[in-house]
Amino acid sequence: MGILGSEMARCWMIVLIALFWEFQSVVCREVTLPPGPLYRVAGFSLSLPCNVSGYQGSRIQDFEWFLHREDAEGRQIGVVSTRDRGFPYAPFQGRVNSGEVRVERDSGDKARLVIQRLLPEDQGRYECYTPSTDAQYQGSYSASVDVKVITDTLLITHTRILNGQPVIEGTELQLTCAAAVHSTQHTHLSVTFGMRGSTDSGSLGHNLKEIISIDRELRVTPGRGGSYEKRYKNGEIFMEKRSGDDEKDLYIMKISALALEDSGSYFCEAAQWVLDPSGQWERIAQRTMELGNLSVQPLADSLSVSTIPAGEVTLQPGSPLSLTCQVSGVGSWNRSALLVQWLRRGPAGGVDVEVARMSPNGIVSWGDDISSGGGGSMEKGAEGRFSLRRFSTHPVDAGQYRCAVSVYAGKLSPAPSSPATLTQRSEGVMVSLKTKEVSVLAVIELPHRPLLKRGSTVTLLCNVSVVTTGPVQVEVQWWQKKRVVDGQVNLAPGADKGSILATLTYDGMSSIYSNGSEISVDRISTGSYRLRIFSAHEDDQGDYHCKAEVWTQDPHGGWYNTGARAESTMVHVYLYARVADLLLIPLVVGVSSALFVGVVIIAMVTCCFMKRLASQRSKSRK
Template identity: 30%
Template structure:
């Protein structure tokens, strides 16, 4: 029993220990120079999970250690006292939240009056108080005594000369601090570009160099020497054109905080030295012939870039190809760059205009470069030129650019084929009978390209009969009642032209389309109807394939009118009788049996009467007349009426 109670008590104590809130602040004292940017971090642990913590910063002056001066809070916007309110509102003092339980206090320009004890307080969010809710650190603000001095001057040197510059760096800080001193170069061509580090003596007394100058420092052409307690001398042997620009010295004063990290309390720069370097006289000359070239789409465009002379036989060249769009862009666009090593890279313009597959650069000889545009298109029109850079190697094997020069301008015009589409414009007047066929032709005697394809459509215009022909010509398409009769696209798909016909193509269609040759088309309307009368014409669209394998319409043209008149059939007795089978049989078939029966009956009666008279006539010696059976012939068609013929018999 006692053992169980002991275990329970230990568990409760362990739970209490785990649940205790702990606030941690950056260890002090923190020593900072006046005017520097001060940061103090603060973390909290042991709180109820899932609740974001707030942070309140206050400070206590050394002269009044018991009076709290509120500075800034993440929860209360008007938390600061009047002495800090203006600096908080201007964001000179602010709190940066790193996470739900971590924040950093920023004082962008610390002042001497900010020296004191800083407290980070986190309001309770657990419903009960257990653990610590605040932590403090001491901030000491000292005067900024760092000085960096170098004369502001302008120097002119010749390529290959030696340059020496001296920088004086000192400070009077009582605390133990370290200095770092370095020389930097800012390019005169791009003021917005970050400065390039030449050589730096770090706070750990280690020399380092950046970028292209590392190799020159290893070769002994770049040095940084501490000639006295405060003097630092930069030496550059064998000056190159790339060394031209603004040179200055920059120093930083470092102090080590109680947590072991180093902090740069202040950084300062010296005045700048304007360095101009006269390069070795360049003999680079690029041919500057201006010319204008005109091409048809899908042609191959070739532009030459010829180097007439160079400074040395060991010179190497980098060639950049530019284009100035015909529409007038703000800056010339880089197509591609050929490095002196032979490698090349495309410019952003080549990627945007999808030129990678069509543009080609060649080096035909050490002084002749060629740009080729395959399958040129209209958007390639513009002004092209090359920019040549001449590079030389110094005695240590480092390459530097000696000079650059551009070529003449080549005006390139890429045009679409000349429109030569013609459609036969002869007019015709055709009269056909109802139920016969209407044949409409469409002839294309001239086309713009041998690769052209055509979309052909037939239209009919219908107007009132009482309208004069001159008035019809003056009407618009809508007023004329233009209707699409048939259409076939350039892809040989029916109904895929520039209109949608009412009567769809199919096995039961009255329309019959035929393409006799590549420039001869015909449309036949079978079973002509009176409603088919009108003014017919064909509409031709000429299509070509552009270099991007997309079809585009080059031109359109219309043929002359074919005026079609349809004669209606007149109703006659013959047409009425032949119109239905029932009426035909009633007129030409059923009467014959009846007529035959009546005729037989009539002959039989007559035969009887003559038999009686024969006996009497025979007695008297009179001859008898015999009648054969009548021969009845008729036609099953409507062309001939039935015929009845009587043939005489023989006299016995």
């Protein structure tokens, strides 16, 4: 057993030694650089990453860089080292001391050579060497890559510089850059418009934002800072590429409606890209062109809405009325849509009622306020002038007029659901009419006659007297209020006056709002108006009153409501039962009593008979 155990231990030792040597032969030092050749532009930076793996010893590895120039007959030139300050040769010593040429570590075994500003003579084969820290010298200790330094041909110019003058919120902004690159090597170009935003103190800071760009694949991409993505999707930010002069392409950015967040310093950046053999795109050159400062002024600070004339206007009935809404400070008139409304508030106050509106697309619509019948128009005149005209004014047109303007900054055709950028109202102008004095009195009357019965015709008279000058007509309304259960009429202030039954207009037209009965209204003489209810029934009972409104003629012959009105007191209508209905009651009672007595007698006789029959059957059984 002991001999067998020692043999197995010896076998395991041999296996472990073999695995160790196998591992040593597989794991060895390896230095890697990106595949070449790499094309970079003179005057711009070079960054070469160098990695070492499979090493032994310290995790902090040292790196040394050599340059093999094409014109140096294969001689190598020391560039920079992580362990020896005296390593650089004379062509690089000063640049290393100034930091223009340096080594930057990504980790202990990863570092990159950085040349801040490439010179044409920096072209050649670069070798990355890692001094050995291994117990045995095996593997690769260096790697090299060819770097081609090409001439800088990237050009960028502008067509206009912002002058720093304030522009109104909602104004359109258009900026143009011209850019080109003429390289023997195949490269791509991207152009980006950006802005350095304002700080809280108002000065231009370093809040860098990319607004929009055309990338190296000619794709338009909005910036991710601020609201640019949303505004791009809404079509408010746009960028395009056009062919220009002098072999330069034009890159145009448009912001259809400037917002307050767009204040800042604008720039245009062009970048040159090359596709490295590794398959990665590398930016090898870029230039930035400053386009000036822009200050966006809030629309509320500049928008002005006023009514012409101002103050008070006094007219005769039938006279025309002309009001103008003057809008200024809205910016470019062909870039912002406006919704203009004319509002009126009655002489006694209350809420504003819309008289007319002009939508952003120029369509005019009228509110219920046009019901006076005087006619009117709403028109857009010169820039910022919107007029309201009433051809013939009447007392119902009196009140305070004002215009309300809603601005859709930078939007020519806003959607119905789009919120306005700003809405502002003008000061009001009071429109008064000199009306002649009119007094009116209305009295309701139920003519004396035999008691009203169900099924008969109920007649009510409304006698109206008017004191004024000139021709007049009267419009009469009839109202009914049903009594409450306890028979008391509720005449408390503000109580319900009932429902309207019929109207006889000033021009003789009648309107019936039937309660189920047949109704007619007419004028039987000057100042006397009649309501008749045919075949009246229980629902026709209640309290009735009439209302009268006076109409007169204006100098042009048009009729208008003077506003003078009167309301009568109430008269009660009660319907009695007919004679036939009264005779029917005892008949019904008599028949019901007879039937009841008969049923009782039959029940008693039947009960006694059944008891006697049951008694006889029990005796016979015994």
